[in-house]
Amino acid sequence: MFLKLRSTIICHNANELQQEQHAQEGNGNKNAAANDANVNDRVWLVHRGGFCAALRLPQTKAHLENHKVVIQLLHNSEEMTVDEDDIEKMNSPSLDLIEDICELKHLNEASLLHCLRQRYASNLIHTKAGPILIVVNPMAPLSLYSEKVVSMFRGCKTEDMPPHIYSLAQTAYRTMLETRRDQSLIFMGRSGSGKTTSFKHALYYLALAAGSYNNFLNADKVNSVNIILEAFGNTKTCLNSNATRLTQLLSLDFDQTGQIASASIQVLLPERQRAGRRLPNEHSFHIMTRLLAGACGSLQKELHLESIPSEDNHPFVSLPQKLEDRQRSAAEFMRTAQAFETLNIDPRAVRGIWSILASIYHLGLAGVTIVGSGPTARTQFANPSAARRAAALLGVSLEDLSGAAFNVNASGSSSPSKTLNDSPDLAWECLEALIIGLYSEALAAAIALINKAICTSAHTIASIILIDTPGFQNPASCGSQTGATLSDLKHNYLQERLQLLFHHNTLVAPRDRYAQELVEIDTEGMPETNPGPLVSLIDKAPQNHVVRSSQRDLREQDRRGLLWLLDEESIYPNANDDTFLERLFSHYGDREHQTLLRKCNGSKQFVLQHLQGTNPVLYMVNGWVRNSREHPAIRNAGSLLQDSSRDEISRLYIGSLTRSSGGIVFCGSFAGLEGTHSLRRVSSIRRSFTSAGVKRNSIMLQVKFTVDGIIDTLRRTGTHFVHCYLLQHNAGQQPTFSAGGSPNTSALQTSSDELVNIPLLRSQLRGSQVLEAARLHRFGFPESVPLNEFIRRFGLLAGESNKDVTVEQILSANELDPATYRIGPSQHQIFLGFAQTLPCSIRLQSDRKQNQIQLQLHLDIVAVLDPNLERMQHD
Numbered sequence: 001m002f003l004k005l006r007s008t009i010i011c012h013n014a015n016e017l018q019q020e021q022h023a024q025e026g027n028g029n030k031n032a033a034a035n036d037a038n039v040n041d042r043v044w045l046v047h048r049g050g051f052c053a054a055l056r057l058p059q060t061k062a063h064l065e066n067h068k069v070v071i072q073l074l075h076n077s078e079e080m081t082v083d084e085d086d087i088e089k090m091n092s093p094s095l096d097l098i099e100d101i102c103e104l105k106h107l108n109e110a111s112l113l114h115c116l117r118q119r120y121a122s123n124l125i126h127t128k129a130g131p132i133l134i135v136v137n138p139m140a141p142l143s144l145y146s147e148k149v150v151s152m153f154r155g156c157k158t159e160d161m162p163p164h165i166y167s168l169a170q171t172a173y174r175t176m177l178e179t180r181r182d183q184s185l186i187f188m189g190r191s192g193s194g195k196t197t198s199f200k201h202a203l204y205y206l207a208l209a210a211g212s213y214n215n216f217l218n219a220d221k222v223n224s225v226n227i228i229l230e231a232f233g234n235t236k237t238c239l240n241s242n243a244t245r246l247t248q249l250l251s252l253d254f255d256q257t258g259q260i261a262s263a264s265i266q267v268l269l270p271e272r273q274r275a276g277r278r279l280p281n282e283h284s285f286h287i288m289t290r291l292l293a294g295a296c297g298s299l300q301k302e303l304h305l306e307s308i309p310s311e312d313n314h315p316f317v318s319l320p321q322k323l324e325d326r327q328r329s330a331a332e333f334m335r336t337a338q339a340f341e342t343l344n345i346d347p348r349a350v351r352g353i354w355s356i357l358a359s360i361y362h363l364g365l366a367g368v369t370i371v372g373s374g375p376t377a378r379t380q381f382a383n384p385s386a387a388r389r390a391a392a393l394l395g396v397s398l399e400d401l402s403g404a405a406f407n408v409n410a411s412g413s414s415s416p417s418k419t420l421n422d423s424p425d426l427a428w429e430c431l432e433a434l435i436i437g438l439y440s441e442a443l444a445a446a447i448a449l450i451n452k453a454i455c456t457s458a459h460t461i462a463s464i465i466l467i468d469t470p471g472f473q474n475p476a477s478c479g480s481q482t483g484a485t486l487s488d489l490k491h492n493y494l495q496e497r498l499q500l501l502f503h504h505n506t507l508v509a510p511r512d513r514y515a516q517e518l519v520e521i522d523t524e525g526m527p528e529t530n531p532g533p534l535v536s537l538i539d540k541a542p543q544n545h546v547v548r549s550s551q552r553d554l555r556e557q558d559r560r561g562l563l564w565l566l567d568e569e570s571i572y573p574n575a576n577d578d579t580f581l582e583r584l585f586s587h588y589g590d591r592e593h594q595t596l597l598r599k600c601n602g603s604k605q606f607v608l609q610h611l612q613g614t615n616p617v618l619y620m621v622n623g624w625v626r627n628s629r630e631h632p633a634i635r636n637a638g639s640l641l642q643d644s645s646r647d648e649i650s651r652l653y654i655g656s657l658t659r660s661s662g663g664i665v666f667c668g669s670f671a672g673l674e675g676t677h678s679l680r681r682v683s684s685i686r687r688s689f690t691s692a693g694v695k696r697n698s699i700m701l702q703v704k705f706t707v708d709g710i711i712d713t714l715r716r717t718g719t720h721f722v723h724c725y726l727l728q729h730n731a732g733q734q735p736t737f738s739a740g741g742s743p744n745t746s747a748l749q750t751s752s753d754e755l756v757n758i759p760l761l762r763s764q765l766r767g768s769q770v771l772e773a774a775r776l777h778r779f780g781f782p783e784s785v786p787l788n789e790f791i792r793r794f795g796l797l798a799g800e801s802n803k804d805v806t807v808e809q810i811l812s813a814n815e816l817d818p819a820t821y822r823i824g825p826s827q828h829q830i831f832l833g834f835a836q837t838l839p840c841s842i843r844l845q846s847d848r849k850q851n852q853i854q855l856q857l858h859l860d861i862v863a864v865l866d867p868n869l870e871r872m873q874h875d
């Protein structure tokens, strides 16, 4: 019954589309003066700056032979002869606002760009590409997200929902309930493209739609978690006024009834360097600025923040200059404090965190000085009274504080008896390292407190993991000439690895599966790019066991990734940035790698051709080797805080809170291990962290192993990808609006042609490989169903009763077109094609040798739900 109903509906839609198309074509013929041709002759002329509509004119034999095409531009009637490769077929205008680009008749780049632009002009920022969701940053608030909208998506099936971040979250939720398998929502894109915004909306949806046991995780609490994380992990950059600077894995763990029974957060790869040094035109983490602007009354007095100078010259904390910025920062601080209250976090613990952050401010005022010279030279605080205030806030003696910062020997271990710093630069480095350690510990404590508030011991069956990361960084895209930093490289490496995961899950794995099942698909005209080579250039591990049979093998064996080169250089006593660059070019400076790495005219620079060459980034190598090793003073911060005489601080670090799972939970690149359920189940991060711990002083290897752990964790889940795109380079700089804020009408009124930077959108599209994935989805067989499952679900449709039903009976009873399905030799799976072309696509292929039949069906399996599951969702 269901099968027929479903097929009728889809056929009806398909007919409608066809009729519309015919109508369009008919109008086109009648409207000869305007277009003078059939819709089918319309093409896009693709050029550097974008694409424009044109009419394909009758071709001569000579043109055809030379692969040339004569066209007439629609906007000015100019005729021109262009290369065949420069035109792409245009779709009927009736498909301009199509919800899923896989339904486009001509699935090409210009049509996809046109579709995204048209949809954006209609305030439709979400578009599907099969199972993938594309979201463009609207640069203005839209009323797309609210409790009312959540209720419209709640309980829906994928095919019944328009593209929306809520529909993707709903699909993940539904899949998790049906399969009991962990799911993940992965947000990808450039800095400022809207990942965090979509992440928050997805989280909000899941919290509201699924509900939680005893309402322990309601919308207010989810909002509070986000407020705290953004305060501690975000900052202002040239690409985004609220840029995320840490990777967040948030796990929602569901119980038998489909409700959230527990939740937890892990924070990985925080950009710690920012806490300890302000680069020109860069800002500190939001919370530092907000604390100084917002602490008032007894808290202000307790933290000694009464007289903050107005100049913005503090080495670690940026101070807002304008009154309105100060007021906004103060209001944000109140929101953060309120968020801790909403989560019922012990106010004394919160005061402990404020004290640590305030001590960072006072340590910046304390500064450093070197007294004496030669072997008797000693480093000390330049302003002892500021240092005393910091020590009092931390609950330690001035001597211990000074020792933690400055009594560090050159080999990297702490040595209380010896002071080695005899240059101001080295002395500042020590202080900066201590600050980084203190900030990291404050962040770890905040995460641990959040986890304590949202994590329960309830039994859970499966989880949805949401991952938000710092976006792809290319400072040149906002006009900055400074070049990208080592931190940018770390963020970009993670983006490359996520892209590689996307590439594997959406392009490689399906193809392998088709090959395995002997399901043929026409891949001609589907060019494919691969993020693998660049990832390998960055992280290829040294190979020790290659049999050297040729000069080429020899070179291959010696070649190791950039992260390993940096790690090795940071160990050699006389190594520096120049020697690192020399080695980098000796490994990758040959012709074979010039499409990945380029030398530059300037010294200490190189370019990496990121995301399949679509996003070249100029890196400026400045202090990279030095920053590749963890400074010992960073770890001194942890011991200092554990020994604090102030109860509210020491309790954060001793005993049950941050170290309950045994061992240190925060070692520079990792926080939140203590409070995780699903992430404990998926233990790859813990393992990778342990292995990274072997070389815990090596920051670069920590990055590599932590990213390995993240990818491994995601790989074990059912992945749902969200690709966020910028329509303008400065889209992330738009002021943020609250949900109820008034819309930026001027932005909305500007023509979409002016607002959409097509070359920018095109390079993101190419870099994200979404078109390639959509094509494979459309022409392949994306769904598969086990044969016996198919019979179980659709056996009734065979029209036979009291008998063992066969697949053939089901297929023939429903008169399914044999062209719409294939069956591979394996008896366990069936593969199903794309719905638009195959409304009821069952793909059959018999295996004569084994006399077996295997079936692949493109039906909506989800529609035939276990009634218990249905109930679970609505309870």
Ligand SMILES: Nc1ncnc2c1ncn2[C@@H]1O[C@H](COP(=O)(O)OP(=O)(O)OP(=O)(O)O)[C@@H](O)[C@H]1O
Residues within 6 Å of the ligand: 136, 137, 138, 139, 140, 141, 142, 189, 190, 191, 192, 193, 194, 195, 196, 197, 198, 239, 240, 242, 243, 244, 245, 469, 470, 471, 472, 724, 731, 732, 733, 734, 735, 736, 737
């Ligand atoms: N869906 C949306 N609706 C309204 N505004 C949005 C949306 N997405 C993004 N924005 C705007 O763009 C800004 C940047 O978005 P967001 O911080 O989410 O980007 P991001 O990709 O997470 O960047 P980063 O990688 O730097 O953290 C937001 O502050 C907001 O003003």
